[in-house]
Amino acid sequence: MTAGLSSPDGLDRVSQRRVPSARRYVMAGPAALALFLLFTGCSGEEAAREYATPRSLCGTPIDTKALEPFLPPGREISVTGSDGSGIKSCKVVIEGALVIVTMQAWIAEGKSTAYFAAGQTLDRPDRSLEGDRILYSGNQGFGKTRTCVDTKYGQELYASVQAEGSKHEDADAMKRIILAYIEEVERSDECTGGAL
Structure with missing residues (x-):
């Protein structure tokens, strides 16, 4: 391995860069779920029948x-x-x-x-x-x-x-x-x- 590509703990720089981006995806999951629930909750309200059924x-x-x-x-x-x-x-x-x-x-x-x-x-x-x-x-x-x-x-x-x-x-x-x-x-x- 060429000098400067390995860190003192033996992990290469490519591996170190992947860990933070994986954390971003994990943290984005709850936010995406919250947005999904927000939009589906709104569409449920729009799907209501607000008029009276004629007799x-x-x-x-x-x-x-x-x-x-x-x-x-x-x-x-x-x-x-x-x-x-x-x-x-x-x-x-x-x-x-x-x-x-x-x-x-x-x-x-x-x-x-x-x-x-x-x-x-x-x-x-x-x-x-x-x-x-x-x-x-x-x-x-x-x-x-x-x-x-x-x-x-x-x-x-x-x-x-x-x-x-x-x-x-x-x-x-x-x-x-x-x-x-x-x-x-x-x-x-x-x-x-x-x-x-």
Whole structure:
């Protein structure tokens, strides 16, 4: 070994330089962890739902417990409806994004829930109830009312709940939502009043 490269205790200079830099990495570990926890703690707060879950959508009561998981975090919610030409719709917008749409529509007698659903979505619901009167999937439900018939115009009332703007999917929850929603529609003035 050449003179000046070894220290009196026998360690070369390269080894001596590595020890302090290793200490820096060890000391940086707790600081990095603290920063990570700080940022993840902040993002957890941002992911909270600060608005109230609506109890009805444009006048029609909704199963709030089943609906709630489909609602994303955010501060602002708006629920707006439109009504005309035999169609009543309701849109739920959260932080500027369309999350849920409900619809009640008068369709010519003799049609089916599959016919109604095909006009609302490109996704085919993969589950059914009551001989295909109710069709649903993880984020959509469609159904035909049992008692809402307008004999004057030969039409029957259908209804749907679509949560395509939600990242959440739960077929059991959607089944509960559409069944309860159809029952509320059957009790509504829309059912007894007939198509306009």
